[in-house]
Amino acid sequence: LATIGDVADLAGVSNSTVSRVLNNKEYVKESTRNKVYDAVEKLGYKPSRVARSLRVNSSQIIGLIISDIQNPFFTSLVRAVEDVAYANNHAIILSNTDEDPQREQLNVDLMISERVAGVIMTPSSEINCPVQKLLKLDIPVVCVDRQVTDCETDTVVSNNVASSFELISYLIELGHRRIGAVLAPSNITTGRERLEGYKKAHHESGIYLDTNLIKQDDPKRRIGYDLANKLLDLKDPPTAIFAGNNLLALGTFQAINERGLKIPEDISLVSFDNREWTQLVSPKITVVSQPTYEMGKKAAELVLSRINNSDSEITKITLESKLLFRDSVKPFVRNKEVVGNN
Amino acid sequence: LATIGDVADLAGVSNSTVSRVLNNKEYVKESTRNKVYDAVEKLGYKPSRVARSLRVNSSQIIGLIISDIQNPFFTSLVRAVEDVAYANNHAIILSNTDEDPQREQLNVDLMISERVAGVIMTPSSEINCPVQKLLKLDIPVVCVDRQVTDCETDTVVSNNVASSFELISYLIELGHRRIGAVLAPSNITTGRERLEGYKKAHHESGIYLDTNLIKQDDPKRRIGYDLANKLLDLKDPPTAIFAGNNLLALGTFQAINERGLKIPEDISLVSFDNREWTQLVSPKITVVSQPTYEMGKKAAELVLSRINNSDSEITKITLESKLLFRDSVKPFVRNKEVVGNN
DNA sequence: TTGAAAGCGCTAACAG
DNA sequence: CTGTTAGCGCTTTCAA
Numbered sequence: 010l011a012t013i014g015d016v017a018d019l020a021g022v023s024n025s026t027v028s029r030v031l032n033n034k035e036y037v038k039e040s041t042r043n044k045v046y047d048a049v050e051k052l053g054y055k056p057s058r059v060a061r062s063l064r065v066n067s068s069q070i071i072g073l074i075i076s077d078i079q080n081p082f083f084t085s086l087v088r089a090v091e092d093v094a095y096a097n098n099h100a101i102i103l104s105n106t107d108e109d110p111q112r113e114q115l116n117v118d119l120m121i122s123e124r125v126a127g128v129i130m131t132p133s134s135e136i137n138c139p140v141q142k143l144l145k146l147d148i149p150v151v152c153v154d155r156q157v158t159d160c161e162t163d164t165v166v167s168n169n170v171a172s173s174f175e176l177i178s179y180l181i182e183l184g185h186r187r188i189g190a191v192l193a194p195s196n197i198t199t200g201r202e203r204l205e206g207y208k209k210a211h212h213e214s215g216i217y218l219d220t221n222l223i224k225q226d227d228p229k230r231r232i233g234y235d236l237a238n239k240l241l242d243l244k245d246p247p248t249a250i251f252a253g254n255n256l257l258a259l260g261t262f263q264a265i266n267e268r269g270l271k272i273p274e275d276i277s278l279v280s281f282d283n284r285e286w287t288q289l290v291s292p293k294i295t296v297v298s299q300p301t302y303e304m305g306k307k308a309a310e311l312v313l314s315r316i317n318n319s320d321s322e323i324t325k326i327t328l329e330s331k332l333l334f335r336d337s338v339k340p341f342v343r344n345k346e347v348v349g350n351n
Numbered sequence: 352l353a354t355i356g357d358v359a360d361l362a363g364v365s366n367s368t369v370s371r372v373l374n375n376k377e378y379v380k381e382s383t384r385n386k387v388y389d390a391v392e393k394l395g396y397k398p399s400r401v402a403r404s405l406r407v408n409s410s411q412i413i414g415l416i417i418s419d420i421q422n423p424f425f426t427s428l429v430r431a432v433e434d435v436a437y438a439n440n441h442a443i444i445l446s447n448t449d450e451d452p453q454r455e456q457l458n459v460d461l462m463i464s465e466r467v468a469g470v471i472m473t474p475s476s477e478i479n480c481p482v483q484k485l486l487k488l489d490i491p492v493v494c495v496d497r498q499v500t501d502c503e504t505d506t507v508v509s510n511n512v513a514s515s516f517e518l519i520s521y522l523i524e525l526g527h528r529r530i531g532a533v534l535a536p537s538n539i540t541t542g543r544e545r546l547e548g549y550k551k552a553h554h555e556s557g558i559y560l561d562t563n564l565i566k567q568d569d570p571k572r573r574i575g576y577d578l579a580n581k582l583l584d585l586k587d588p589p590t591a592i593f594a595g596n597n598l599l600a601l602g603t604f605q606a607i608n609e610r611g612l613k614i615p616e617d618i619s620l621v622s623f624d625n626r627e628w629t630q631l632v633s634p635k636i637t638v639v640s641q642p643t644y645e646m647g648k649k650a651a652e653l654v655l656s657r658i659n660n661s662d663s664e665i666t667k668i669t670l671e672s673k674l675l676f677r678d679s680v681k682p683f684v685r686n687k688e689v690v691g692n693n
Numbered sequence: 694t695t696g697a698a699a700g701c702g703c704t705a706a707c708a709g
Numbered sequence: 710c711t712g713t714t715a716g717c718g719c720t721t722t723c724a725a
Contacts, residue, residue, distance in 0.1 A: 010463075010488055012702055023712045028704060036710060053484075058464045059404045060702035063717050068401060070444070070465075078420070079430050088421050091447055100461055102412070103445045105433055119442055121352075122400045123412075146352055259627070285601070286628040354718055365696045370720055380694060402718035405701050 011052040020048035031056060062124060069099045071312060072120035074113065074130035076228075077105050081284050082255055082301060083131070086153065089305025090129055097313055099126065108133050108227055117142060127312040129305075132157050134196050149315035153308040155198035156325075163315060165308045165326045169199055172297040172330040173206025173251075176279055179332070180249050181214045184341035185277065189240040189247030191257045193228040200225055203253050203281065222247055233260025241268060248276060248341045255282035258294070273339035283333055292336030299330045353394040362390035373398060404466060411441045413654060414462035416455065416472035418570075419447050423626050424597055424643060425473070428495065431647025432471055439655055441468065450475050450539075450569055459484060469654040471647075474499050476538050491657035495650040497540035498667075505657060507650045507668045511541055514639045514672040515548025515593075518621055521674070522591050523556045526683035527619065531582040531589030533599045535570040542567055545595050545623065564589055575602025583610060590618060590683045597624035600636070615681035625675060634678030641672045 017024045022041060030037050030045045037045075048054070062068040071094050075083045087103065094101050102123060106113040110133050117139040120128050127149040132138040135158045143150045144160060151163040180188050190207050193200030204223065211218040221243060224236035233256055240247055241264060250265070252258035258280035265276060272278050272292055280287070283298035307326050315321060359366045364383060372379050372387045379387075390396070404410040413436050417425045429445065436443050444465060448455040452475050459481040462470050469491040474480040477500045485492045486502060493505040522530050532549050535542030546565065553560040563585060566578035575598060582589055583606060592607070594600035600622035607618060614620050614634055622629070625640035649668050657663060 013704095014702080024702090025704075025713080026711060029711085032704085034704095038710060041710080055460060055463045057405070057466055057702055059401050059410060059466050060717090061704075062401045063399070063405050063701090063719085064703045064705085066717065077430070078433070079426050081423075081426075084421050084423075084426060087445070088419070088447065091420070091445065095446065100444045100446065100465060102442045103429070103433065104437065104442065105430065118397060121397045123442060124399055124401050262631070286631045289604070289628045289632050291633065355720095356718080366718090367697080367720075368695060371695085374720085376720095378694060383694080399718055402701090403720075405703085405717090406719045406721085408701065 011054040013054075013056065015052055016045065016048045016054050019052060020044040066124070067126050067316075068124050070123060070125045071099050071101050071309070072116075072123070072125040072128040072130075073101050073103050074106060074116045074120070074128065075103075076108050076131055076133070078103065080256060082154075082282055082299070085302045086305035086308075089302045090309045093306055093309035093313070099313070106133055110134060110138075114139050121146060121148065126316045127151070129153055129308045129312055131155050135159075135198060135201070136196070147319065149312055149319065151308050151312045151315070153304055161323050163311045163324045165304050165311065165328065166198065167299045167304065167328045167330045169202035169330075170206040170209070172281070172299075172332065173203040174210045175206075175332055176295075176297055177207050177210035177251060178214065179334075180251070180277065180279065180338065181210060181216060183277075183338065184343060185249045186216060186341070187219065187222060187245065187247045187249075189237075189250040190223045190225075190253070191233055191236045191240070191250060191261050192223070192225045192253035193257070194225045197228070199281075200228070200253060207251060228254050228256050230256045230260045230263075233257030234264050235260070237261035237264035241265070241270075246276075249338065250276065250278050252278065252280035255280065255284045255287075258282065258284075258287070258296075262290070262294075272337050277338040277341075279338060288335070294337045295335045296333050297330045298333050300328045303328055353396040355396075355398065357394055358387065358390045358396050361394060362386040408466070409468050409658075410466050412465060412467045413441050413443050413651070414458075414465070414467040414470040414472075415443050415445050416448060416458050416462070416470065417445075418450050418473055418475065420445065422598060424496075424624055424641070427643045428647035428650075431644045432651040435648055435651035435655070441655070448475055452476060452480075456481050463488060463490065468658045469493070471495055471650045471654055473497050477501075477540060477543070478538070489661065491654055491661065493650045493653045493657070495646055503665050505653045505666045507646050507653065507670065508540065509641045509646065509670045509672045511544035511672075512548040512551070514623070514641075514674065515545040516552050517548075517674055518637075518639055519549050519552035519593060520556065521676075522593070522619065522621065522680065523552060523558060525619075525680065526685065527589075527591045528558060528683070529561065529564060529587065529589045529591075531579075531592040532565045532567075532595070533575055533578045533582070533592060533603050534565070534567045534595035535599070536567045539570070541623075542570070542595060549593060570596050570598050572598045572602045572605075575599030576606050577602070579603035579606035583607070583612075588618075591680065592618065592620050594620065594622035597622065597626045597629075600624065600626075600629070600638075604632070604636075614679050619680040619683075621680060630677070636679045637677045638675050639672045640675050642670045645670055 013024050013027050017027045030042045104116040113133050129151050131154045140157050141160050153165045156164045195201040226232045252261045279295045281297045283296045287294035355369050359369045372384045446458040455475050473496045482499050483502050495507045498506045537543040568574045594603045621637045623639045625638045629636035
């Protein structure tokens with residue numbers, strides 16, 4: 010594996026000159042420049058990024074810490090980060106936490122050890138998260154999808170409260186009064202905020218909020234299945250269920266189907282995340298479509314700009330989601346009479 | 352950010368001693384060891400992997416080059432690689448090629464520049480792929496899902512020919528005689544091998560093989576849609592379609608649905624890859640389920656073992672897939688009479 | 694059992 | 710416009 014010295018020797022110049030032409034620094038005579046390029050070509054020289062990183066005390070790697078790459082929500086986010094990272098000559102180190110704070114901690118330590126230029130992460134909790142540690146070491150961090158409340162950092166989220174509010178208000182307008190909620194826990198931004206929208210919609214419509222209808226736990230498929238079953242087992246079960254993310258929706262969908270309940274005749278279903286399957290099943294599911302690729306893109310741009318200018322102002326970006334009205338909701342009929350105006 | 356020297360100073364020992372205890376090398380007095388640990392703790396010292404990498408001339412990073420993380424097939428493969436990498440104290444750099452040889456080349460160069468310890472990749476072509484370059488530089492490579500034919504390297508694949516053969520034979524047994532194929536091109540292992548199984552099934556059943564029924568192009572959803580439409584536009588259209596991977600299946604499924612054709616009454620559908628949606632739609636799709644997680648796991652184990660022992664024998668692992676018989680296939684009725692014995 | 698010193702490949706003053 | 714030199718943080722002989 011050729012080194013910069015090999016190139017220098019072959020080109021008959023010094024290491025610094027090679028370095029200069031390869032980094033487009035200062036003035037180098039045209040002919041010298043060409044000699045260097047020739048040598049680089051001839052040797053198939055690839056600069057060692059690790060040597061460079063050591064010298065300049067920062068790599069060209071962005072750390073990306075997410076909950077689980079197998080969660081489709083993160084998939085396009087990851088792709089977006091990778092796209093802009095590569096366009097800017099950076100690589101990404103990917104790691105999963107499975108919502109486990111300890112694993113998150115280890116991953117953060119890993120990123121520090123690798124001296125990454127910056128980190129993009131979906132914190133597993135709003136407080137006590139290792140974001141602070143990174144910040145203290147002057148490693149730029151941007152939180153995506155979720156925020157942390159106990160320190161200031163760049164953040165990219167979607168407007169969870171508003172979308173959730175809109176979605177639930179829509180159900181209420183259609184006459185639903187008992188709306189079950191299957192959500193992530195409130196120590197995760199998305200769980201807390203989507204619950205907030207849910208509550209707000211009830212409040213503004215003057216509707217009694219039965220807390221038995223609110224179920225929260227880890228946003229995983231199996232959990233969604235269990236929580237939905239609890240809802241369905243209620244003496245006075247909900248006429249509609251709101252699933253807080255795509256995994257929870259999957260579990261909920263399964264629970265409903267296994268009981269032979271028909272959507273939307275027997276029960277309505279709405280959820281967050283416009284995943285493939287939601288438009289492939291019948292009926293198609295009404296969902297909040299989050300701009301996941303866009304979120305990843307913004308996050309990557311943010312972290313890159315902070316890498317280049319560490320003292321710019323803290324930026325919080327909130328992206329708009331879209332409601333996709335499909336076929337999994339039907340007005341709730343009470344006393345053989347349609348209630349609502351939609 | 353503390354360095355090894357800071358730790359040494361605080362512990363009152365030399366750099367080398369710190370290095371020794373942190374790497375569990377040779378004998379270090381118990382008391383010294385503890386002093387070092389204390390200092391590490393107190394300073395929150397995280398060894399610089401980049402300095403270490405430079406010194407030992409190899410990082411603890413595994414490069415993972417795939418076609419597209421948004422293709423669900425790769426998602427669990429990536430997760431598996433990450434799981435075993437992390438369990439072995441390695442990180443992964445992820446990059447996508449979109450089946451673009453040029454982007455693949457750039458990604459390989461990147462991995463070289465990062466001096467990764469090894470690379471796991473799904474080559475975009477069976478020949479002329481940059482695997483050789485890596486091998487020449489003594490960087491271990493394992494090919495996964497697809498192989499390269501012009502150089503020797505560790506490989507993990509599933510038994511594509513056999514699975515495809517089995518699947519098509521099943522259709523033939525049920526009376527299907529005109530089976531459309533929507534596949535990846537033959538310069539990709541999976542395209543070539545699945546076509547081979549398709550042909551073999553026809554051959555062994557003595558069935559005429561109409562090449563108009565075979566469509567091959569990039570394994571992308573949009574392409575699957577287009578190819579399926581071409582099949583459906585035929586004067587004598589197929590009674591069943593075989594989609595070569597999950598993306599092609601999605602496009603095919605869409606094309607069929609858009610024409611108002613019913614599966615399996617009007618046309619049968621089978622595909623590779625047991626994706627979520629294939630069991631959520633109705634009818635559920637009959638598929639070949641590949642052990643994707645297992646493939647990633649094996650690949651990661653292979654690359655790690657080669658990193659540790661570069662002169663072990665070349666290993667080719669073929670994993671078994673499973674046929675999942677579901678509801679998207681129905682015997683083909685000819686002249687109002689059921690043909691076949693199933 | 695420990696320390697001193699060299700050096701991995703690169704960049705960045707500084708000098709010329 | 711180009712070369713010399715020092716040093717980033719670590720590991721590894723070699724000596725003690």
